[in-house]
Amino acid sequence: MFTSLPGFREFYPEDLAVQNHIFDIWKRTARRFGFRQWDAPALESLELFTEKSGEEIVRQLFNFEDKGGRQVTLRPEMTPSLARLVAARAGSLRRPIKWFAVGENYRYEKQQKGRLRAFYQFNADILGEPGPAADAEIIALCIETLRAFGLEAPDFRIRLSDRTLWFLFLESLGVPENAAAAVLGVVDKLERSAPAELEKMMTDALAGTACVPANVLECIRKFITLDTLPALEAFFAGETGEKPRARLADWKTLTGILDAMGLGDFISLDLTIVRGLAYYTGFVFEAFERTGDGRALAGGGRYDALVKKLGGPDMPAVGFGMGDVTVKNLLEAKNLLPAYADAPDFYAIVLAPECRAAALADVAALRRAGMHAEYSFKDGKFGKLVQAAEQAGARNVLIYGPDELAAGVVKIRDTKERREIAVPRNELAARADAVLAGGLDAAGGV
């Protein structure tokens, strides 16, 4: 007996119905925001990813040599592919470029809950716009996507932070530019590491600088307690430089846009979020489950230097990714997944062999008219057939028996209301349509 590979999923119809629901929400929401869908190959050259993330990434890739001797890998993410597509046509794409993708990504990791080896991710990016308006639009899309699933402010929040502000803060502490990214790497671990360990990491990060690790750590601990915009402004009030003032103006613009969209309640300022990746350059954010174990549902931020690093032109960019696994887990826990619903509108039951031709003709007509119609393959007794119809989830049963055909009618029985009407067969399509729109009474009887 074969089984699927570890970390890979199989989708039975009821599973795929859920998956399609998630994809539908992703796609519909992105389109409402004016994002256009793109895609790229799932198999790419290994270099595309080592260029961005370094050789150490290979440990977590599904990579191999193909029959032509090429070093290739299943894509672990879609951003480098996006950068390539945009770079190739950078001169002719109208800006801002608002694109989204829904694709399967692969990572060779030991799986655990919420973390598989193959997963789908929703990515949305805006390229070519350096100002905070693009950041706000991306965050708004992230929020509205989660809301479209039925999640609201009590269910999740956006923890918003800013690497630009972090760099300005570290500069004010005297941390040199070339050590700042390493220090942020330590900040990323602040919540989940022991004090002694942190001090050691900070010492490593500050090696070769004049800074005292313990002092820097202490200042950082104070800095991360700032959780409102006024507190931030007060903190930087003593700064005479132009840069902090300009950055705080960006913060006002960003939060002003989100407030105007009615999304202010979903945002909280949280400087502990820095995101581990070195390539983020400005606002960064994560969508967090508010109850439960507080897993990240989505994450993103501004990455103004990445497109150029991957061989493209100077191209400011901001985006986020949202995985299907954690979203599905949360929706399951909140009972927000739709009931399995590809039930037929009509299910014809045939009580005698001589009635079958009429049933087949009518089912075919209903199908051509766009309705979901099914029928029993076997003739049988009424009780069995009506039960089969109900188990198929049919809202309405069409009854084809000798009595009905002799009278030139077919009975439409509503399985929920447990009553029925008879309609002339030659009017069935129109009457069936009326039943779907307004129930049996709307269709009238005879």
Next chain:
RNA sequence: GUGGAUAUAGCUCAGUUGGUUAGAGCACCGGGUUGUGAUUCCGGGGGUCGCCGGUUCAAGUCCGGUUAUCCACCCCA
């Protein structure tokens, strides 16, 4: 990649100090006196007890290994 726990039917789980042919509920399939509910009654199929080896007269049960799953690390693009 490291450590811990778990593994019996499609699902949720029983299975006695080791003892004969492996159990339940749900699900699935079939049948029950002329056409209005079957949410009922009866019956049935489905298991290498994760896999390999060891101990024993005898292993679902004890031991070792292995694989998978879950959890915590690592990582989190």
